[in-house]
Structures are given as structure tokens and as C-alpha cells.
Amino acid sequence: NHPLGPDGEKAWPKKYPFCGGVFQSPIDFHKDILQYDSNLLPLEFIGYNVPSTDQFTLINNGHSVKMYLSPTMYIRNLPFEYTASQLHLHWGNRNKSEGSEHTVSGKHFAAELHIVHYNSEKYPDVTAAMDKSDGLAVLAILLEIGPFNPFYEKIFRHFRNVKYKDQMVQVPGFNVRELLPDRLDEYYRYEGSLTTPPCYPSVLWTVFRHPVKISQDQLLALETAMYCTESDDPEPLEMVDNFRNVQEFHERLVFISFR
Ligand code: GRE
């Protein structure tokens, strides 16, 4: 059994009780649970255009590939001001490119980008915020196959330098807004959790309705570039299928900004 994703996750609640608890993510967006809310405004992104003289650290943490963001990046138009912390991806494998965490009417997308922010009005840093009910805001971008995407390539071109766990590389700053879909006004909004242990129910989710396209080659690079294991491990473990299954969503609603 693979330690990540659908196989590994059955064992999570024993060690991490929140993983078996309430407000868990991801979920399937299907029509019975969706409710239009006219108050959902497009988010505003401040400081997202990071100069190339600044650098982001990209790291293979053994579960995903994660890029630390600049504390000068933040979002407005949520209940609080949220400051950027990191982004990371979830994906499938080369034979089954169905690695998104959230699904729409039961359908997976190829992969999913998460941009994690913390409530910087109430908490001093992401560690203090991550277990608080109003602690985090995560933007989720669904990825599907299409033309080559030069903006995602600004991250993907560094994968060769983070093949193994704990490897890291510096990435020149760029406009992180370019990773988002053109339409920022249409999204799903609900209260959920981290999708990895300890699964704290602390995340205000914004999942954009419109997927972003990356090429077949770029997706394959994501699905095959990395290992969960360190470079000297005698039993290398490919980093694939690092998505969690959709969770029960009883008695809850997802608010949508579109009809
Ligand atoms: C994750 O590890 O996948 C994760 C975080 C923080 C927020 C959401 C999330 O680390 O999915």
C-alpha cells in the first residue's frame, strides 16, 4: 500500500484524530449541496507580482512539492486578511491522470494546485493559525490538459532539482497571479480542512470553477519527476497519487458565486 493518497489515508485517524472528524476535505461538488450566494465577490490579490530578484524556495517534502511564498503577498475580500504561506500540488500517476482532490459531479481533474494563506489579522504565523477554525484560507486551482503553460513551467522546470525528499532549490520570483484562471469571479466556497495529516478543520476553501490548462508533457513531468524517498534510499518510492479521497459532506452546503 502506498503511504500517500487513497491507500495510505485509511490509517490516518489512528494517529491523527482530526482526520476522522468533521469538516473534512476534499469533497465532491454536486448540485444537491450547492447554493448560490450573491455576496461572494472576486478576491483581490495584493503583492502577487513578485520581482525576479526575490526568490522562492521549492522543496520536496516527501508528500508533495512545495514552494514557500512571500509574506508580502496577501488576499483581500475574505472575512479577514490572509497572508500567503506556501503553494503545493496534488496529482495522480502516468497511467491515470486523475489526481485532483476536489471533484465536480464525481469527475476528477488531472491535478490540483493549493495556495495556502493564513489569517494574519489574528495570528502571527501559519503555525499558530493552522489549527484554528478561522486560521487558513486555501485557493485551489484544478488543472487539466491543454496547451503548454509557460507560467506553471516557472515551477515545473525546477523539478529535476527536487527529485528526492528534502532536496530544495531557489526559484526566481514571478507573478503568482498567472497560476490562477482568468476568471476569478466564479468559485466554490466552503469550510473544510487540511487534506493531509493532521487534517485540522481550519480551512476556508475557495476552489475556482474554471480549470487551468497545462500540457500533456508538463503533466507527465509532474507525475514522474519526484520520489517520496531520499536520494540514498535503497527502496525508492515514486511520488504519485498524493491526493486524498473525497470526504462525507452531510448537513453542509457549498456556496457558489455563479448560477
Ligand atoms: C496539504 O498539505 O495538502 C494542505 C496544507 C495546508 C492547507 C491545505 C492543504 O498543507 O491541502
Ligand code: ZN
Ligand atoms: Zn493540499
